[in-house]
Amino acid sequence: MTWQPAPADPWxxxxxRGAVPxxxxxxGHPLDADELLGEARARTGLDDFGDFDGGGFEEPLRLLVHALETEGRLNLLGRYEVRQQILRLLEVRLQLARQLRDDPGVLDEPVTAPLFVTGAPRTGTSILHALLSRDPANRVPESWEFLRPVPPPDPATRDTDPRIALVDRELRLTAMIAPGFDAMHERGARMPKECISAQAIAFxxxxxxxxFRVPSYAAWLASCDMGPAYRAHRVVLQVLQRRTGAPPQWVLKAPPHLGTLDALLAAYPDARVAVTHRDPVKVLGSLGSLLxxxxATHSDDVDAAELAGTQVDFYADVLARYTALRRAGKIDDTVFHDSHYADFLTDPLGTVEALYAHFGRTLDDGARSAMAGYLADRPRGKHGAHSYSLADFxxxxxxxxxxxxxxxxxxxVPEEGGRA
Incomplete structure (x- = not known):
């Protein structure tokens, strides 16, 4: 194995190493679930974490905290970041529970025919989602909205909401710690956000x-009921659209949806699913490097070979199950649209147009122009090249x-050339 993290900045x-006492x-002290629950209550002045997801969040919270302490190999910055993330999630649960008590009509908000972009990571899901966000007819959640959804955004002040700066500071920390991270996966408060951030409210x-390295939690997650995660996700969407009037056309995205399509379609029976495909060898080399x-921003002891091997096993299972699902034909093919990363690179707008046509939509001139402008402003490699190889792991x-x-x-799915 030859993978090594980029040298960290002196700070x-x-x-x-503890130079900032x-x-x-x-x-520097151990994470404790009860302490975190108490601090979230103290920060917000609220006490009821709610049961809007119907699954009980404390069990997975405690499993996660235990895994972080016993398996995570966290450095100080890792402890800082995960502590802040868990506290934010607990605060948002408290705020959501209060929002639903004060405004129970939120739960009557219709979420109609959402479009989910999914596929293995590194297959173009992020750029496709970003392009779809350029169409004014679509509503794509920005990072700050999924991380801080309460109170419901006001359309009149959505571009100047103070939560934008708050979330941007949180998301930009990884790029500050890891040189070159933006070349792999840029993050920012105004960028589209993956659904896993909303599902995390259910832990x-x-x-x-x-x-983080949390194998016992990951094993539990792989076999748990994901219904609560999708119910929490739906509540977040309902809160975000509460002040918008007519129900929006939600366009959502997360690679892990591909492994939980049963729970997704149970929560959203009228959902449509756009699946991206790419040479698995390239996918797993890129994913190993990214993860x-x-x-390495959270731990000074990263077993990169173990991490990459875990992803090979995970996505071999996910993609085999998706293949079996489609081959069995038990779900109407009209629910799914499949596209290839190679075709997207050659003709991104043609890929979007085919997706729209499959789901009975038309890509109008205004949306096409906005998407073309986005591509022109963000050429591939804008933040530098991302070099990777399976052999590195x-x-x-x-x-x-x-x-x-x-x-x-x-x-x-065609094979790609270059380093494997």
């Missing part, structure tokens, strides 16, 4: 294994490809 090394005293979300870099490309052969054949 990062100083913080993690106040930070060490504040964040049932791939957001946590994506950032190892994220984990001690994985053999031919062996990996063999595990995905049935998936790749069924969806006619």
């Amino acid at each position: 990062v090394r100083d913080v993690n 106040l930070l060490s005293a504040e964040y 049932r979300s791939e957001d946590f294994p994506g950032k 190892a870099t994220i984990h 001690g994985l053999d490309a031919a062996a990996v490809r063999a595990r995905f052969a049935d998936y790749q054949e069924y969806f006619a």
Whole structure:
């Protein structure tokens, strides 16, 4: 294995080695679920965490905190970041519960025929979602809205809401710690956000294994009922659209949806699903690099080979199940639209147009122009090149490809050249 994190800036090394005593005293102690629950109550002055997701959030919260302490290998900045994330999620639960008590009509808000973009990570889901956000007919949640949804955004002040700056500081921390991170996956408060951030309010979300080494929590998550996560997700959408009048055309996105389509379609029976496909060898090399870099911002002891191998196993199962689902034909093909990353690179607007046509929509000239302008302003590699290879993680490309052969054949996913 040859993968290594980029050298950290001196300030990062100083913080993690305890050279800032106040930070060490504040964040160096073990995480404790009861302490976090109490602090969230104290911060907000609220006491009721609600049961709007119907699943009981404390069990997964405690499993997560235990995994972080016993398995996470957290450095000081990792402890700081996960503590702030958990406190934010608990505060949002308290705020959502109060919002629903004060305005119970929120739960009557219709969420009609949402479009979900999904697929394995690194297959173009983010750029497709961003393009769809350029169409004024679509409503795409921005990062600040999923992270701080209460109170419902006011359309008149949505562009100047003070929560934007608050969330931007949180999201930009990873790029501050990890040089070159923006070349892999840029984050910002005004950018589209993945649904895993809303599902995290139920503490049932791939957001946590994506950032931290928590194998026992990840194993529990893989077999748990994801219904509460989608119910929490729906409540967040209902809050966000509360002041908008007519129900919006939601366009949402998260790669993990591909592994939980049963729960997604149970929560949103009229949902439509756009699935992106890419050579699995390229997907897993890029994903290994991204996740190892994220984990290295929270830990000085990252087993990158273990992490990449876990992703191979995870997505071999997810893509095999999706292939079996489509092959069985038990769900009408009109629910799904499949596209290839290679085609998107060649003709991104043509890919969007085909997606719209499949779901009975038309890409009008205004939306097309806005999407073209977005692409022109954000050329590929704008923040630098992202170099990666499966070999960096001690994985053999031919062996990996063999595990995905049935998936790749069924969806006619082309192989990509370059380093494997």
